[in-house]
Amino acid sequence: MKSTSLFAPLNLGKQQLSNRVVMAPMTRTRTSAGDVPNELMAKYYGQRATAGLIISEATDVAPHSKGYLWTPGIYADEQVQGWKLITRAVHAQGGKIFSQIWHVGRMSHTSLMPDGQQPWGVTDEQAIGSDVFAHGSDGKLTFVRASQPRQISTDEIGTLLEDFRRAFQNVAEAGFDGIELHAANGYLFEQFMNATLNTRTDDYGGQTLENRTRFLLEVVDIATEVLGADRIGIRLSPFGHYNSIPDDPHGEETFFHLITELNRRGIAYLHLLYQLLPSGNMEQVTKFEETNLPEAFVSKLRAEFDGAIIWCGSFTKESAEQALATGNVDLIAFGRPFVGNPDLVARFKNNWPLVVADRSAYYTRDGETGFTDFTNFDPLVAETAH
Template identity: 45%
Template structure:
């Protein structure tokens, strides 16, 4: 049997195969609460060994994009319960990606129109978020200038993640993934070019990784280490993340720290397919050596390259993003070598008049043939 379709024991969570549906923001929850369309969308894709949900804001402050379903109210938690019930009814597993965007937000969607928060008060240049471009009109707009978090506020945000993780488990998720990738809040502390703080959250590698590590520890104490994963984007350049000294050492230090925590997994995001640079040649092998647990990666795989990575032992699980948008039955399409449909970019994001359009209306292959 192909390794891609073998079951996998992910630190106690048994997956039907090694195919992961990567987290993808869709901005389809008009009220910020998962609804019946959300449940249908994930249920249709439940043959993935593991689904990692779209980014789920842990607080109103943590939002950077309109119409993203959060997990900081009772109504949102109940909405996600309908989603997890639908996925589990199909035999699937699903983790919630817990998200705080930091400076990647706009005052129009922040509480009381306050400035977004970050490690330091530096704007993410040439970085667009999805907010109120003008009153009543949603659209892309330059991220606002943030303010620097005070130490007690950093601790408060860690608490937001803990409460969100607790809610996620109440809602029936099999675990949570902390979003430490792609230029969002945790990476705004990790990145040595951006983070110029002179307290215990800036300067040294240990200090710059402290917020992420402390939050991971707090979340694992709340729900158990086997229910917690983390996403990272080593050498990420999205949203004005810039090169810095000791960059490789920073990520390898984080890998070593995570390796002793017996997490569910670490999930690497290679940004080549989303318009940024790829992880440097040879670095992934060094990360693999430093981190000994379950390793997932996303970044333009197809069934052949995924199988090769598994056979080499480079990775344990392979994440696919965009192919899952337009191929709800992606697992079976790859198993049978059926054609893979390209998604329409026009329907990637945003609440449409017909909300199912480009969201829940992509047919499985055999239905497609019948039509």
């Protein structure tokens, strides 16, 4: 019988999580020069370590994987040392933290790329209508239209695989408990998997199931060699159109082929966007669409995948427990509620009020403001205030 409580423990691979509340990956743009994680970020993650699992903000595997300013990397020694501050802070509070690893593919801008080169695209098709976080023409931080990409060669895909291998080795060195591959939201992995967008004609082309999923599965196999399958999670966004991903008539077929292969490899979990995102970017999303993943789809996934399943997308405590009661999901990820509520688990458990953080502080460079200056709820202070 599946537990319906957010506060029940769960075995994830060989690791035990203290509850079913996951802190979702959220870009916060607080790194130091060189995309190096720092003490301020360690404080931020440490404050939130009562989550059953923290999934870090998206982390670049190489300089050419970058699509947003001030996002952390894990390809340089200084970055690894910075991440050690964070994993130690989380572990000191008894928490678990996975590193979310990504490559944005075409979702970048020439100003973010080494030597101003074009973004690395699966094809040369531009993400019309989607933006990335960079310096505008006036020098201010803002969202700018993604640049025209160039199609990377088959040989460069081999280079990418080695970039991921180095990243996984660095993840282990930094002390993370595992990784989550960001294969959702229109970034590189999903660009390969989309049969409409992927018009390549090599072994990674979109004509067959095997070719569309080849790159992701090769990366999973490398991660398994370095870390072990039980320390691997994958984030996916079936039926999504975020970052200008087009309709794909083969999307569900590709998804379940991938699930069969991932299940055979024994990875720890799948992390799904349960409520679908529109085609724009996160800064344009004030709420998720009302469209959820179809019930037949999630039931089939539950039957075909043996690992844990995470859902995310505008959940409340009440809707999260309703979701757990279906038996189709094991953990619920919360993003924005963790911004203003470092003690979110305790607030849920005790039915304490939640703080709604001001969105204007999500991506600031103002030190602790809007980042680590939120406090835990104190019932004695609240009682005195009344």
